[in-house]
Amino acid sequence: MALEVQREGKHVFVGRNERGADVKVGRKGQEGVFSPAELLQIAAAGCAAVTAEELITRRVGEDSKFRVGVTADRREDAWELDAVHVAFDVDVSVLDADQRAALAGAVDRAIERLCTVSRTLKKGIPVTESFPGA
Numbered sequence: 001m002a003l004e005v006q007r008e009g010k011h012v013f014v015g016r017n018e019r020g021a022d023v024k025v026g027r028k029g030q031e032g033v034f035s036p037a038e039l040l041q042i043a044a045a046g047c048a049a050v051t052a053e054e055l056i057t058r059r060v061g062e063d064s065k066f067r068v069g070v071t072a073d074r075r076e077d078a079w080e081l082d083a084v085h086v087a088f089d090v091d092v093s094v095l096d097a098d099q100r101a102a103l104a105g106a107v108d109r110a111i112e113r114l115c116t117v118s119r120t121l122k123k124g125i126p127v128t129e130s131f132p133g134a
Contacts, residue, residue, distance in 0.1 A: 041071070052110060067090075
């Protein structure tokens, strides 16, 4: 098992990896779960955060905390997202304007080059399903 999703009850599933982590997944509006579309957005923000972490902490400070927010554009009654927007919230007050610009550029280049989730979303890839007996 690398990754799996198992039904736990009506509209409630648990996604697991082989390292023991799990996340509750369900329909939008269901209490205590993430919807699949929310997880997609979190994956984009999480990938950006993981990719940028070392660049940020090296320049702003090893103990710096930062937040990466994420939103999406979605047409009413649409069954897909039109865009995902990732926004960093980092206290860069210890940097001058040139250093801030350099850090922003380095973060952007690193995400463009290394962030698997963002790169995959921008590229667009086939998704296949299989079902027993089909």
